[in-house]
Amino acid sequence: MRPSPLTGGNVRPVHPARRGLRRLPRVARACEDCGVRVQKSVFECQVGQTEWVQLKDRLLREIKSEQDSLRFYYLDEVAKQKTEHHGVAKPMDFTEPLIL
């Protein structure tokens, strides 16, 4: 069974996040190279063991561990099929500039 890691990159919406907001696109790019963005900071990647080791290494190098967090979930086939989505089907383009 191929692992199906899900990663959430945490970008904080308060003052210190201004730096985090600059890192999110790089985290997103790494995840999108192997999977899809399903919400603003939630990605689903279906990867084999070798690819996962590389992706995880790349992600951990992209974040500042004292400011950001990454959380990885491993979904098997059953969990993947039970996943439910409600509301807008497709996340917006979060690579667009923020209008605050």
Added chain:
Amino acid sequence: MRPSPLTGGNVRPVHPARRGLRRLPRVARACEDCGVRVQKSVFECQVGQTEWVQLKDRLLREIKSEQDSLRFYYLDEVAKQKTEHHGVAKPMDFTEPLIL
């Protein structure tokens, strides 16, 4: 096995999100009544079947389905134990006012 749903509430950081930002605290409150917030918009709730039906119903009533999204993952015990967290251990208090 008790289901362990994980829910991600999507609040979009661009113009239309101003309304989403007002809804997130209510979504968060519902999730935190049954579980913990592990990232800005990621919550983990360990609930039985009845409790889950009630929580899901409450969450779906809180969102505007044409603007927001909720994504539910069901983690079994194995997936739960494989979960990895990197970086800052505890999310910030996102109920605090945003300073932009």
